[in-house]
Amino acid sequence: MSSPLWRRPGIAPAHRFWPPGPSPPSGFPPVTLVPPLLLRRCLAEFIGTAFLLAIVIGSGIMATNLTDNVALQLLCNTTATAAGLVALILALGPVSGAHFNPVVTIADRVFGGMKNREVLPYFAAQVSGAIVGVIIANLMFSLPAIEASTKVRTGGGIWLGEIVATLGLLLVIFGVVRSGRSTAAPFAVAGYIAAAYFFTSSTSFANPAVTIARSLSDTFAGIAPESVPGFIAMQLVGMVLAIGVIWVLFPTIGEVADEILLRHDDISPHDSSRTDSPEGTSR
Numbered sequence: 001m002s003s004p005l006w007r008r009p010g011i012a013p014a015h016r017f018w019p020p021g022p023s024p025p026s027g028f029p030p031v032t033l034v035p036p037l038l039l040r041r042c043l044a045e046f047i048g049t050a051f052l053l054a055i056v057i058g059s060g061i062m063a064t065n066l067t068d069n070v071a072l073q074l075l076c077n078t079t080a081t082a083a084g085l086v087a088l089i090l091a092l093g094p095v096s097g098a099h100f101n102p103v104v105t106i107a108d109r110v111f112g113g114m115k116n117r118e119v120l121p122y123f124a125a126q127v128s129g130a131i132v133g134v135i136i137a138n139l140m141f142s143l144p145a146i147e148a149s150t151k152v153r154t155g156g157g158i159w160l161g162e163i164v165a166t167l168g169l170l171l172v173i174f175g176v177v178r179s180g181r182s183t184a185a186p187f188a189v190a191g192y193i194a195a196a197y198f199f200t201s202s203t204s205f206a207n208p209a210v211t212i213a214r215s216l217s218d219t220f221a222g223i224a225p226e227s228v229p230g231f232i233a234m235q236l237v238g239m240v241l242a243i244g245v246i247w248v249l250f251p252t253i254g255e256v257a258d259e260i261l262l263r264h265d266d267i268s269p270h271d272s273s274r275t276d277s278p279e280g281t282s283r
Helices: 037-066 070-096 102-110 115-140 156-180 182-199 209-214 227-249
Strands: 015-017 031-033
Touching: 015 070, 031 115, 037 070, 037 115, 070 182, 070 227, 102 115, 102 156, 102 209, 102 227, 156 182, 209 227
Parallel strands: none
Antiparallel strands: 015 031
16 A cells, blocks of 8 residues: 555655644544645745835835935844844745845855755745745835836846855855754855945945846836846856855865755654654655
8 A cells, every 4th residue: 555645755754634622533534735845935936026025125115214324224234134034034044944045046056055846836826926025025115016127237246246246145055064064054045145235336235136126116126127137147157156165165066955045854843754863864
């Protein structure tokens, strides 16, 4: 006899529900729901990226409402983004790894941390989540749901800034995880992003999904649609350079690629069929 669906390898454990009240009669099975693993992961990526963009756009709008000092506006935007990143990665990392970024997903696939069939669904979740987050932020501040940004960001210096921002982000993520300190990844990533907001000329977008979505808000954190292709191209250049550097610095990165950014198990910690080892859950 084959094992129950929720016990088969690669299938998320079932969650059984029974409404409040008397226990079900003997022999009457409870309702069993089996959420597919990839669906759970994509939902986490969608929610996380949506909240990230709501934070980026919303804090930018709030900052401009509170002060006319551009340096203070950027500081407010930076602080909110970094704090939000820590919270979101800690909350959703155990489900999907909390990529929230297509270049992180691509790099993770290159190093063997993901399957081919997972990449496009992750992209779709990240981009759609980012757009939804921008729409929500616009609406929260009584602005049009979608309004193309007029903030042009272009030029050699700004493009170089995006290459540096993306390269550094991936180096921090994979370096911290390879060191065996993946629990520190949320704080390392947030710290790097906070620094890169100020030391890069582009204010560190370093994320194609974020770049696309930010073109839909004509506010402090927006980017004009005509500037988007250049930013994404430079982010991809930064990603390629980062992959090369990571391979040289951490030749065995593939051993931990499935823990980017945080360890995300394929089975529930409450599943009695899991096998524990000193290093964690066996896969």
